[in-house]
Amino acid sequence: MTDLLAAAYPWIKTGHILSFVAWMAGMFYLPRLFVYHAERAEKGSELDETFQVMETKLLKLIMGPAMISTWVFGLLLISTGVVDWSQPWPWIKAVAVLAMTGMHGWLSKRRREFAAGTNSRTGRQYRIANEVPTLLLLVIVVAVVVRPF
Template structure:
């Protein structure tokens, strides 16, 4: 198994990066859709359109890309010699990825609340929350590339 993981490493890493890009695109965009959704509550046609866009983004792009990110990431972790768990950076990255997953779930909960018309968050809340994936992305990239810890 270790030989297979080692020989597939470049492909696994490539697919991981592709999945991360797709996931991050959704994590950046979905809260912006929520801003427009809550700021156009008086326009039923707009609310319906935003609701459909939110559903499709989460269901068909974000969920599959999150699963692919985790799958290929775990395969990378299982590849011998890729991660030295005695260092701090993999733990920092893992914590940030868990934070990113929490944010994904937070977005999913709010999508459902918006669809049911019972979300009380404001456009300001969604604008602020839109910064969460950026902060986590910076932590992840610096942890993996610069390895300052």
């Protein structure tokens, strides 16, 4: 099995990177949709319904599958034995990926609030939340590429 994973390593790594890029695109866009939804759409309006369709499709058709495939490919990469867990960088990346997954869950809960008509957050709060994936992306990429620790 390890030989198979080693032979497939470039494809697994490619899948991991492509999945992560798709996941991050959604992580950047969904909070931005929430900003406009909170600021411009009256509950029950046609615009509210339009935002809900956009948010639901983004979350369920792009972000969810991308997050799952990012995790699957990442765990497969770990299974190849290329990660040296005695170094700090994989631990830093792991914590940041867990935080990104938590942020994904938080965004999913906010979408359900919009769908129920119970959103209580402002556009400004969603603008601030929109920065979290950017900061986590920075930590993940620097941990993996630069490995400063």
